[in-house]
Amino acid sequence: MGNVLILTEHQNGHLKKVSFELASKASELASHMGGEVQAVVIGSHVAGVSDLGKYGVKKIFTLFEASLEKYNTENYAAILSHIIQEHRPDIVLAVAGPMGKDLLPRVAARLKTGLMTDCTDLKMEGGKLVATRPIYAGKAFVDVKIPESTPQMATIRPNSFPIHERGGGAQVIPVVIPLGETRARMKEVVQGAHQGVDLTEAEVVVAGGRSLKSAENFKLLEELANVLGGAVGASRAAVDSGYVSHDIQVGQTGKTVNPKLYIACGISGAIQHLAGMRTSKVIVAINKDPEAPIFKKADYGIVEDLFRVVPLLTKELKKVLAE
């Protein structure tokens, strides 16, 4: 008893970093309960799953089948529910991303238990999982728990937990579960214009606003983001002006990001924009207007024309990071 089960995520046949974040946090929780961490990997083929052992996972249930290459709510829900019912973990954790947000509520309903979504912190209190999650787009926070039903389920916002290597190995256990016909079938994935680092998982986000004035000028931000291995984001005003697509809008009606470093370039800092980035660990604001509200939220501010500062910053970082 006291086991924690995590649903891993992978891309292009490799586990994503966020899977190791989940594993690291799960092993901390499991050690409080004297239990172990178990992981589920669903897909067609994923290399290096036993790496999860380094982060404290003891058992890895794998389901590799060509038909599972593409995500499918009904099949994935059947698999996850089956594994949970068989192994009865106390806690189930997944990533609050496109898959976890679609899948976990369905599984929670099937198992007649509760789900805490998009959590930014987890701790054990009196033998129960207590999760902290933002509400009102980050304008307030709540602590929540699932006092009676099991398992206690939660989805975790990427970049919420550090990765800890603990050493140790895991047993890989292939699982076979008969799968039926499904009524929602993914036919294809159409890739977007912004490949590379996913905005919601990026450790660094460089965001631009209306002040960028054109799609062309967003290249300046891309260059800066590339030097830092980050992703580009935008305010709604930049999206509405047609400079960039809605896919990279940050804010209440866009994406929520949780990077280590958020660089806001020519963004005023409207409440709806702050909603999408306020949990960033460090915020840098570059804005001509010393009165811009973004400076109230920024750790470091530069009152200057972004068209002067951004290229200089890219150049300086290139130099410093090459050292």
Added chain:
Amino acid sequence: MKIGVLIKQVPDTATNIKIAANGAGIDPTGIKYVVSPYDEIAIEEGLKTKEKVGGEVVVVSLGPVRCVEAIRTGLAMGADKGIHIDDAGVVVDSYLTARILASVLEKENFDILFVGKQAADNDCAQVGPMVAEFLGWPQVTVVEKIELNEARSGAVVARRVGGGAKEIYDVSLPAVIAVEKGLNNPRYASLPGIMKAKSKPLTTLKAADLVGGEKARVEVTHYRLPPERPEGRILKGEAEQVVPELVRLLREEAKVI
């Protein structure tokens, strides 16, 4: 087609949220309530679907008496009927909300159900998939495009996922479709629409009669405001000096690069 739309009434997104003095909720003083932004998109899609294929649009909302206003907004936009489930005396979470809604929806025989991607108050993004599970229907969430087939027996939908990518699904109906921004631009209620809404049918049910011995699974133990960020630092001087100083601070003080 019989089209259902689930809507929730939430504080306007520009509201400054305050915590109630007893810490057990948010302070409702001065809050202006609106239809949750994604649910407006759900209503619009319901109306557009009806305009294309005929049928009726029913808006359903669970919540206190004030959410009748939200239902009236939906009716004023063009929906045909409203169902209000009064939550007096019942503490709900996403699970219980979905259970109660499903018990009502089961009897309505909808062909399609539009819901918001998430409600703009608790941001849970759970009720759609949970309702789909309780009804035994398929679901597609974060939908930014939907095209019904000729026979109205299914649809091709695009679901937005990370990095600007889209997943394209074939889904058979009935299904739950959770809508994302970009799907459409919700219309405003017209003055005649607002007048007409007053005489459209609105049924009121009581959540307490529908819980069927179930209760909320998730309990909120504490509300608080986000931690204040310490006063930031404005770096002063010429850009040529300030930029290297910023890079140094990011490395040595903040340790983020």
